[in-house]
Amino acid sequence: xxxxxxxxxxxxxxxxxxxxxxxxxxxxxxxxxxxxxxxxxxxxxxxxxxxxxxxxxxxxxxxxxxxxxxxxxxxxxxxxxxxxxxxxxxxxxxxxxxxxxxxxxxxxxxxxxxxxxxxxxxxxxxxxxxxxxxxxxxxxxxxxxxxxxxxxxxxxxxxxxxxxxxxxxxxxxxxxxxxxxxxxxxxxxxxxxxxxxxxxxxxxxxxxxxxxxxxxxxxxxxxxxxxxxxxxxxxxxxxxxxxxxxxxxxxxxxxxxxxxxxxxxxxxxxxxxxxxxxxxxxxxxxxxxxxxxxxxxxxxxxxxxxxxxxxxxxxxxxxxxxxxxxxxxxxxxxxxxxxxxxxxxxxxxxxxxxxxxxxxxxxxxxxxxxxxxxxxxxxxxxxxxxxxxx
Amino acid sequence: xxxxxxxxxxxxxxxxxxxxxxxxxxxxxxxxxxxxxxxxxxxxxxxxxxxxxxxxxxxxxxxxxxxxxxxxxxxxxxxxxxxxxxxxxxxxxxxxxxxxxxxxxxxxxxxxxxxxxxxxxxxxxxxxxxxxxxxxxxxxxxxxxxxxxxxxxxxxxxxxxxxxxxxxxxxxxxxxxxxxxxxxxxxxxxxxxxxxxxxxxxxxxxxxxxxxxxxxxxxxxxxxxxxxxxxxxxxxxxxxxxxxxxxxxxxxxxxxxxxxxxxxxxxxxxxxxxxxxxxxxxxxxxxxxxxxxxxxxxxxxxxxxxxxxxxxxxxxxxxxxxxxxxxxxxxxxxxx
Numbered sequence: 001x002x003x004x005x006x007x008x009x010x011x012x013x014x015x016x017x018x019x020x021x022x023x024x025x026x027x028x029x030x031x032x033x034x035x036x037x038x039x040x041x042x043x044x045x046x047x048x049x050x051x052x053x054x055x056x057x058x059x060x061x062x063x064x065x066x067x068x069x070x071x072x073x074x075x076x077x078x079x080x081x082x083x084x085x086x087x088x089x090x091x092x093x094x095x096x097x098x099x100x101x102x103x104x105x106x107x108x109x110x111x112x113x114x115x116x117x118x119x120x121x122x123x124x125x126x127x128x129x130x131x132x133x134x135x136x137x138x139x140x141x142x143x144x145x146x147x148x149x150x151x152x153x154x155x156x157x158x159x160x161x162x163x164x165x166x167x168x169x170x171x172x173x174x175x176x177x178x179x180x181x182x183x184x185x186x187x188x189x190x191x192x193x194x195x196x197x198x199x200x201x202x203x204x205x206x207x208x209x210x211x212x213x214x215x216x217x218x219x220x221x222x223x224x225x226x227x228x229x230x231x232x233x234x235x236x237x238x239x240x241x242x243x244x245x246x247x248x249x250x251x252x253x254x255x256x257x258x259x260x261x262x263x264x265x266x267x268x269x270x271x272x273x274x275x276x277x278x279x280x281x282x283x284x285x286x287x288x289x290x291x292x293x294x295x296x297x298x299x300x301x302x303x304x305x306x307x308x309x310x311x312x313x314x315x316x317x318x319x320x321x322x323x324x325x326x327x328x329x330x331x332x333x334x335x336x337x338x339x340x341x342x343x344x345x346x347x348x349x350x351x352x353x354x355x356x357x358x359x360x361x362x363x364x365x366x367x368x369x370x371x372x373x374x375x376x377x378x379x380x381x382x383x384x385x386x387x388x389x390x
Numbered sequence: 391x392x393x394x395x396x397x398x399x400x401x402x403x404x405x406x407x408x409x410x411x412x413x414x415x416x417x418x419x420x421x422x423x424x425x426x427x428x429x430x431x432x433x434x435x436x437x438x439x440x441x442x443x444x445x446x447x448x449x450x451x452x453x454x455x456x457x458x459x460x461x462x463x464x465x466x467x468x469x470x471x472x473x474x475x476x477x478x479x480x481x482x483x484x485x486x487x488x489x490x491x492x493x494x495x496x497x498x499x500x501x502x503x504x505x506x507x508x509x510x511x512x513x514x515x516x517x518x519x520x521x522x523x524x525x526x527x528x529x530x531x532x533x534x535x536x537x538x539x540x541x542x543x544x545x546x547x548x549x550x551x552x553x554x555x556x557x558x559x560x561x562x563x564x565x566x567x568x569x570x571x572x573x574x575x576x577x578x579x580x581x582x583x584x585x586x587x588x589x590x591x592x593x594x595x596x597x598x599x600x601x602x603x604x605x606x607x608x609x610x611x612x613x614x615x616x617x618x619x620x621x622x623x624x625x626x627x628x629x630x631x632x633x634x635x636x637x638x639x640x641x642x643x644x645x646x647x648x649x650x651x652x653x654x655x656x657x658x659x660x661x662x663x664x665x666x667x668x669x670x671x672x673x674x675x676x677x678x679x680x681x682x683x684x685x686x687x688x689x690x691x692x693x694x695x696x697x698x699x700x701x702x703x704x705x706x707x708x709x710x711x712x713x714x715x716x717x718x719x720x721x722x723x724x725x726x
Contacts, residue, residue, distance in 0.1 A: 038684045046684075075684040081542050081638035082438065082630060089434045093560060107542035111636040118559050130541055173531060174539040201528075202540075 029068045030321060030328060032314075033091030035084055035112070036102040038075035044229065044261065045104030045306055046075065049126050051298050052310025053101070056318070059294040064318050065326035072097060081111030088112040092119045098328040099124060101313050104306065106130040106174070113137040120330030122337065124317060126309035130175060131389030134356045139330060141337040141356040143316055143349070144309040145278045147175050148182040148389035150254045151225065153362040153382040154276040155186035158221060158252055165195045166252070167219040169210060169235075171226050172199035179225035179254065182389070195219050205231065207238035214249065215242055221250035228259040228304070236269045250274065255376070258367060260304040263374040270367045275376060278360050279305040279346035282375040291345035305346075312344045316351070350384070357387045409584045418663065422569055426562070434561035434633075437568040439673050441629050444572045446654045446665025447579060448622035453651075454660035455583060456615045457595030459512050461647050462523030463623060465503075466496040468642035470624025472530065475543045475637035483549030485632050489571065492628035493621045500620020504613040520644070527642040543637035557633065564633040571629060575622055580662055582618075591615055592660070656698055658705025667706050 034053065036046035050073055062069045072095055074087040084103075091097045092115065100116065101124040103109040109128040113136040116123045125133060125142040134140045158166060168183055170176035176199060184194050196217045198210050214222050222244070226232050232253075239251060255277020258270065281292065281302060291311055295303045320336040321328070338353035350359045362385045365376035425436050445467055452458045470492040477488050506518050530537045537543055550556045555563045582588055593601040594608055602608055631637050640646065649672070657668025675694055679687035702709040 036684075039680075039688050043685070073684045075680045075687065077680075078640075079540065079638065080640045081636050082634045082640075085634050085636065086434050086438060089559065089561065090432070093431045107540065107636075107638045107640075110542055110544055111634065111638065114635055115559055132544075136544070174534055174541040177534055177539070202531075 029070050031070045031072060031095060031097040032099045032101055032317060033072045033074065033095060033097035034102040035074050035076050035087050035100065035108065037078055037104045040078040042078050042104060045127065048304055048306035049102055049104060049310040051295065052303060052307030053314045055291065055294040055298050056311045056314035058297055059290065060318060064321045067326040076108055079105040079107050081107040084108035085111040085115065089115055092121055099317050102126055103128045106133060109133050110136055122330055122333040124313040126313040127306045131387055139334060141351060143312045143358055145358060146387040146389050147179050149385055149387045150276050150278065150362055151179050151182040152186045152388050153385060154223065154252055154254065155183050157276065157364050159187060159190040159192050163220045164192050165219045166192060167196040167214050167217060167222045168194055169198045169200065169214065169222060169224045171231060172201050176225055183223050207235050211238040211242045211244060215244055215247055219249060221252050224251065224253045224257055226257050228256045232257040232259065233262055233265060236266050240269050255305060258376050260302055267374065270374065271369065273367045274364065276362050276364050277305065278362055279308045280363065280365050280376040280378055282377050283346060287343050288345040308345050312342055312349065315342055316340060352386065355387065355390055359384050359386050419573060426565055430560065433565040437561055437565045437633055439669050440568045440572050441626050442653065442673060443666035443669035444575060445623055445626040446650055446669055447576065448619045448626065449650055449654050450659060450665050451579060451619040452616055453654065455588065455595065456591045456612060458507060458612065458616065459515055460519040461516050462519035463650055464642055464646040465523045465526045466500055466620040466623035467627035468526060469499050470496045470627030471631045471637050471641040472537060474628035474631040475546045478548055479543060479545040483547055485548055485551060488632060489625055489628050493625045496624020497617050497621035501613065501617040504616035507616060508609045508612055523644060523647055530639055530642055540639050542639060546631060546635045546637060548632045548635055568629050568633060575625065583662065652695065656705055658707035661707045664705055664707050671706060
């Protein structure tokens with residue numbers, strides 16, 4: 001029996017040794033740890049965020065202020081806070097990173113708040129969109145957007161264009177509830193009326209009955225928020241099958257639903273859909289052109305707003321490294337982030353010094369066919385929108 | 391008469407022998423203590439492995455020993471995690487009190503659920519446990535106001551252990567805390583499984599009709615073990631909450647129940663250590679592979695799992711004991 005014990009101990013030590021990373025002496029490198037969703041049903045999040053960041057590095061070189069930039073990508077595998085927290089801890093303690101970045105999902109970001117505060121680790125949120133995140137640690141900075149930030153302009157645009165009776169349909173989870181509340185608040189404040197509200201489950205929803213209910217209550221338009229991914233595609237299918245467009249019910253959404261990634265998959269179904277968001281691949285600016293060219297060198301697939309989050313997050317980090325001349329200190333880095341201006345592919349972005357959230361333009365877009373592809377074409381701009389959720 | 395006595399003493403020594411701590415077991419726990427000194431920068435990971443191991447031990451009690459199949463064991467883990475989290479978020483910061491209440495709450499839930507399980511066969515049980523798991527997940531998801539829904543429960547503040555040892559960035563306190571609690575629960579489970587009660591459970595697993603015939607109260611036994619397993623799962627969940635200071639809705643996810651089953655099967659069922667060994671191997675393999683390639687690592691993990699289940703029947707510990715038997719057999723031959 002003792003022999004088994006011995007073998008077992010040896011084996012355990014062996015496996016543990018494999019997993020223990022060799023901590024190499026840094027000095028001429030600056031390490032950026034990325035925690036992203038690389039596998040599972042949300043691998044699209046990590047794919048875009050990480051490749052967006054890589055695109056920036058490809059375009060601007062991997063040396064800043066005499067230091068080499070090293071990207072360490074860790075897979076969190078979906079919304080799993082305890083894994084995110086462990087990865088952040090390992091990045092700080094073992095890999096000795098100078099920045100942490102990434103985060104597609106809110107719980108992953110929230111879970112790391114206590115340890116980044118303790119370690120004074122500047123952490124760049126590249127997607128997670130719940131308003132409260134940046135209030136949970138003074139070391140969070142967000143370069144993407146919050147959901148109320150893109151929802152409110154939709155309500156304002158709808159009211160301005162004569163819509164008074166609107167039905168809302170959201171996914172039944174935290175961000176969905178937020179979006180529903182933000183829309184209702186902004187829309188009723190202006191004098192509009194929400195004639196019905198539906199919440200659909202996140203998993204394998206059958207949209208048919210919901211869409212029928214919308215049709216029967218005869219609103220002028222329906223406002224929809226669903227997380228980017230498969231849900232919008234399924235929804236659009238039902239929307240067309242039940243003939244809502246023909247019944248004159250206009251579809252208004254946030255940009256998550258009209259995600260650039262799925263435009264071509266939606267095809268003609270989505271033509272004419274109005275959405276509000278901070279980024280469209282079709283945005284016309286030299287910065288966006290440069291971004292798309294850089295991204296195409298990394299991946300042939302069309303990027304989306306999360307890729308821009310990754311790209312801008314890296315831009316912000318590069319700026320900070322330049323300002324601090326390559327010597328990274330948590331508090332100084334955060335001071336450098338505050339008030340930073342970025343010429344982003346989406347347009348001008350200002351990091352609000354008070355909330356560390358992005359102040360940016362929100363665009364109203366319509367889906368159009370250009371050549372053989374489908375794009376969200378921007379036609380109206382809400383300038384310098386702040387997050388109304390705080 | 392003396393014949394009877396000899397027989398009785400043989401039985402007694404059999405039972406005593408089972409209860410004696412073997413050197414391999416002592417080595418196992420000493421290794422875990424050693425981890426604290428050898429890998430000071432991996433302690434957060436090590437404590438998560440231990441928590442998963444403890445959770446797998448609780449599944450082993452009902453699946454390995456009592457033969458109740460379940461796909462919803464994460465329900466009790468989640469109940470424990472949320473109880474401890476909600477307590478800490480509402481002013482009760484003491485970790486031990488949190489553990490206790492979490493364990494009791496999960497235990498009560500387990501007790502109530504056990505009545506649903508005493509009826510029906512394996513398939514029914516699979517469906518019922520799966521249903522309970524999904525139900526709880528949706529309840530927590532819709533009660534956003536109290537649980538934070540998918541955003542997770544925030545504001546979980548855990549007080550210092552005995553008012554002295556705070557939970558630190560390196561996870562030192564957390565590891566020692568988890569190790570001690572796991573060891574205590576393990577000792578408790580071990581002595582229970584080696585008692586006549588443990589034997590009764592195994593006889594139920596092997597043949598219900600015969601077990602009934604020799605006077606074992608089957609449904610009472612199953613209710614007991616299911617509740618106790620729920621208590622341990624609840625405590626494991628509370629430990630996770632307290633060491634990460636956050637509760638995500640994924641503590642209740644189906645994935646967690648499914649992974650747990652895999653872990654136990656990899657490690658070996660009804661071996662006491664199967665859960666811990668499975669957790670070590672599964673989580674380390676996951677960590678190692680995902681560091682090698684963060685995008686496609688699940689492919690390799692899949693292959694590893696298929697190979698293991700095909701060629702390591704009885705799990706890793708099963709494989710080990712077969713190897714040892716082979717070795718003994720070969721040595722005995724040499725001697726004779």
